Amino acid sequence: MNRGTRSKKFREMGFSDRLEFVKLNAQLNDDEAESLRSLTSNDFENSNRMIENAIGFFKIPLGIATNFVINNKKYLIPMAIEEPSVIAAASYAAKLANNSGGFKAAMTKSVMRGQVQLTCVPNIKVAISSIENHRQNLIRIANSVSKKIAAFDIKTRIVNDKTHILRKKMIIIELFVDVKDAMGANSINSMCERIAPEIERITSGTTILKILSNYCVERLATSEAIFFKDDLGGENIVERMLYAYALAYSDPYRAVTHNKGIMNGIDAVALATGQDFRAIESAAHAFACRSGIYRSLTTFSRSDAGDLKVKIELPLAVGTIGGIASVHPMAKLCLKILGANSAKELGMVIATVGLAQNLAAVRALSSEGIQKGHMKLHAKNLATSVGANAKDIDVIAKRMYDTNQVSMKNAEKILNDLRRNKKIH
Ligand code: MEV
Numbered sequence: 001m002n003r004g005t006r007s008k009k010f011r012e013m014g015f016s017d018r019l020e021f022v023k024l025n026a027q028l029n030d031d032e033a034e035s036l037r038s039l040t041s042n043d044f045e046n047s048n049r050m051i052e053n054a055i056g057f058f059k060i061p062l063g064i065a066t067n068f069v070i071n072n073k074k075y076l077i078p079m080a081i082e083e084p085s086v087i088a089a090a091s092y093a094a095k096l097a098n099n100s101g102g103f104k105a106a107m108t109k110s111v112m113r114g115q116v117q118l119t120c121v122p123n124i125k126v127a128i129s130s131i132e133n134h135r136q137n138l139i140r141i142a143n144s145v146s147k148k149i150a151a152f153d154i155k156t157r158i159v160n161d162k163t164h165i166l167r168k169k170m171i172i173i174e175l176f177v178d179v180k181d182a183m184g185a186n187s188i189n190s191m192c193e194r195i196a197p198e199i200e201r202i203t204s205g206t207t208i209l210k211i212l213s214n215y216c217v218e219r220l221a222t223s224e225a226i227f228f229k230d231d232l233g234g235e236n237i238v239e240r241m242l243y244a245y246a247l248a249y250s251d252p253y254r255a256v257t258h259n260k261g262i263m264n265g266i267d268a269v270a271l272a273t274g275q276d277f278r279a280i281e282s283a284a285h286a287f288a289c290r291s292g293i294y295r296s297l298t299t300f301s302r303s304d305a306g307d308l309k310v311k312i313e314l315p316l317a318v319g320t321i322g323g324i325a326s327v328h329p330m331a332k333l334c335l336k337i338l339g340a341n342s343a344k345e346l347g348m349v350i351a352t353v354g355l356a357q358n359l360a361a362v363r364a365l366s367s368e369g370i371q372k373g374h375m376k377l378h379a380k381n382l383a384t385s386v387g388a389n390a391k392d393i394d395v396i397a398k399r400m401y402d403t404n405q406v407s408m409k410n411a412e413k414i415l416n417d418l419r420r421n422k423k424i425h
Helices: 015-025 030-050 086-098 124-133 135-142 185-203 235-250 252-272 277-288 329-338 343-366 371-385 390-402 408-424
Strands: 062-070 073-080 104-107 111-119 150-160 169-178 206-213 220-227 298-302 308-315
Touching: 015 030, 062 086, 062 329, 062 343, 073 086, 073 252, 073 329, 073 343, 086 220, 086 252, 086 343, 104 343, 111 185, 124 135, 124 150, 124 169, 124 185, 135 150, 135 169, 135 185, 169 185, 185 206, 220 343, 235 252, 235 298, 235 308, 235 343, 252 277, 252 329, 252 343, 277 308, 298 343, 308 343, 329 343, 371 390, 371 408, 390 408
Parallel strands: none
Antiparallel strands: 062 073, 104 220, 111 169, 111 206, 150 169, 220 308, 298 308
């Protein structure tokens, strides 16, 4: 192609050209294109600094969960989530936990591991002992990456190719790093890349992957609380909740949904505070499966007094410095609202919200069910989506809810009736 006349690539275009390109190729009409422009234009510059091919930010609702007391400290917890009932449910569970002194949370050290995959060594035993002999030097090279965080150990493992495609053994060199208040991904990835040439030199092998492991089992958050049986609705509800837990522990089909409820809370705080929620998700689900069977991330038990004890434990790679948490204007504000002073504290809060979310969901499911509360908010969403104005939304939602006919079609019908009536009067 003639360089002088080639059309611009999307990433080379400015905001207006990018929108024009999308409008043309996605066949948006003028109104749709205008909505896209007005929804995104304010924030274009910020978004364009953060990702490639940006056209703006995608907004989702931000709310504040209340009533949380964790290790005797009160928190206002920002949650970014599009699903109704989640914030109300977490705040409700936090209120109940306060009756028994709030949540007790803890977190282990901020240790993550990086992996360098080494292949094609002439002799595996010799390669491993060579790495062990050069341990201190490899750690020194890794630590030339950052003044703030430090690698402190190196271990090796042999991993067999279970695909049977290559039928080769691989040596995995694992670098253990104390990432302190950072999530750590960038530094660890750089460390792995930095030590790889030296690993190749001392083993005569070939390195392939050089990347952190998101399965951060050295970075575990726990949180627990007691929920009084009378606050939950009595002994029978506690019994029913234990049945619900027994199913989540014993059956992966239920466990996935049980854990989805937990992630409703965890992801919402993670998103609001600028965390890599995909990393959190993948580690959480692997951890849920650590026994070989996918199980509940929370454990429920009955105290001697017949109250419900709930505990959550999961790996949580979160940071209060570096990454998006220091760049995204809203994430920075949310971290300030939350007032977590370290990655460990943030991890404890996030785990606690997961627990609270789960307690509230399981309590509702074990008693009146979740649809009642959920449908009220869903009805409002439907009324909004058919184009009702702020005044009409509540009227439409109430009418649908009261008649037990919550649907898009009914929302449209009620809106048309309202508009017709207004014209008549
Ligand atoms: C819905 O987003 C989450 C729940 O399904 C969780 C659960 O079933 O425990 C209510």
